[in-house]
Amino acid sequence: SLRMMAPSRPLFIFLALWAVTQCMAFTGAFHSLLPHRSMLALSPLVRPRRHVARLGGLSMLRNEYDLVVVGAGPTGLTAALSAASAGKTAVIIDATPKKQVQFSGPTGLYSKALRDTAKKIDVGVLRNMGVRDTAVWRQVQEMTSEVLKESGLSNLAAIQAGNIPHLRGTARLTGEKSEGGGHAVDVTFLETDRSVQVYGQNVLIATGSSPWRVDTVPYDDERVFDSDTIKTLGFLPKTVAIVGAGIIAIEYAKIFSRLDCKVTLIVRGKSLATALTRIGIDPDIALELQRDLCLNKVRIIFDAEIDEVQAPPKGSDTNRPLSISLKQPGTGAKKPNLTVKSHVLMTATGRQANTRGLDLEAAGVELDKGGNVAVDGLLQTTLPNIYASGDVLGPPSLASTGIEQALAVSRTMFGMETEGTFGWREPDTNYDPRSLMSDPLKYPIGIWTLPEMAFIGSTKASALENGLGGGGGGG
Incomplete structure (x- = not known):
């Protein structure tokens, strides 16, 4: 068991790592799939330093890193924090628009926050009481925004705890390398149009997806x-x-x-x-x-x-x-x-991978027919030491899958011993989308309806097909 005392640096970063997975998962249905340590709270241990976010992490910037992460959703943050916990250097490049709270979670977090608000406000009753729709919607927006803001601040605190600089700008792979063999990534800042070049011995593409x-x-x-x-x-x-x-x-x-x-x-x-x-x-x-x-x-x-x-x-x-x-x-x-x-x-x-502007193909990274980044079972692209995880690989586009892939990439890059999101680890496991989706025991699904539902394991049809019996219904 963990004693609650002044945390050592490795423990502190460990707590930060699991705090971000807790925040991105958002509700208890996914938490039940995590180790019990994920329920430890980060907030009493650290407060975010707002000036670091405003300056884009320039005060901590260096030239070459063990890991350059492009994208600051649950996948990218998990990978960066995993690297920091292993004593490696990492930098996060994130193109969150200026008016949007940075690190406020994946796109799907908004629907979860709105869902949570809808559970707390009875709009029908308020309308019957004569409360105007404008006032009701203002309250809905404020409550939803508060969830997103808290998520952003918690995630900011986590990366600050790991001393991970973050650059708010767009990234482009140049195909060049440093003398030490690091891949060059050009970063153009959103607020100033200034640019800087960083190098990564490893690069993770975790830019997510956008709607069709x-x-x-x-x-x-x-x-x-x-x-x-x-x-x-x-x-x-x-x-x-x-x-x-x-x-x-x-x-x-x-x-x-x-x-x-x-x-x-x-x-x-x-x-x-x-x-x-x-x-x-x-x-x-x-x-x-x-x-x-x-x-x-x-x-x-x-x-x-x-x-x-x-x-x-x-x-x-x-x-x-x-x-x-x-x-x-x-x-x-x-x-x-x-x-x-x-x-x-x-x-x-449906959704499509966010690859525009990254110049992946020019750098030697292939895309599949659907425009998703092509990877092998270890999530490495066609260019050595450049990896991809999460929605940018295509379906299933689930935060839980992206987090699991980020942990798998960390093990591959740095030889880390990390516990899987789903609670176990088997040797020679492949983590590309097709491999994960073909194994129902490694592919949990959460549906955030009201009420929500989640399941893992074989469907009734696949169980019968594999001779496992099946007198029941459901999944």
Whole structure:
């Protein structure tokens, strides 16, 4: 057991490492998969020094590092803190926009924070009491922002505890090397347009992913959003239309339903099970999700996709709805007499790797057909000592998977003995997405609906296929 006394440096960094995984996981469903030490709190031990974030870490900057991390989501932070705990030098390069709280978690943390707020505020009751929607939404925004801010400060404290400099800017691999063999990375600062070059004996690409945007949808980030820009929503809508059938679409459908919005879910396939089974969710669980949505009065339109969106002029009264006409997928035939009126439209139709501007291919790092970074089982790219982890590798795009991959990369780079996120370690384990998703015991899934659900292990179908019996249902 750990004695609570003045922590030694290795213990202090260890606590910082597990604090960041705790923060990024956000709720207890994922915590239950972590070792009990992850529940130790970091906040009483350290306070963030705000000036370091403002200066971009220049006061601690050197020229060459054992590890250069590009991206400061849960994957990148875990790798950097792992390196620091092994006595290695690391630097984090992060292109978080100026107006956004740095280190405030993965994109998915916003939906978790909004979900948490929706559980605490009964919008229907407040509306019946005569409280204006503007006042309700202001409270929702403040509570959600507070969660993101706390996450950012906790993560900032963790990297400061490990003496890890962080540069707020864009990164580009040049293909050059230092005399010591380090890979060159050019960094252009967001605030000043100044640039600096750093070298890494190892480089980790952990830049995450962005939503795919539908060609026929006129995004304006005022009434029409993707699953990232929805966080800029500036009012409490009465009706919301969501395009998609994956986990993100279902999570937001439940969140907005809880916020007293009438929700319409537009699904390209003929059932939710069709989409969800592709990412390893048991059909029985998928049907249960569908039933739960219907019980919560979420309207689901199957076998449809967007044909045209007619939006009021930008800046119009938010009470004026959008007009969304639908068509048959694949055929282009319009759905007769089927037009959805909604105050807000959000699409959640998949994600793509954030590789633009990194010049990966010019440096010798190959991408696969889907635009994801190509890696081997140890997560090394086609260029030696350059690795990639997390969403930039493609599906499943889960924070838990990215954290596990970051720990695996740390073991490979530095020969570390680290405990896996899922509580065990087997020799010769591959951590590329295909290998992880093919082994149900290494691929936990969390769905942050209301109520949430999580599972790990074989689906009923795969259990029967492998002769494991199966009198029960579910996953």
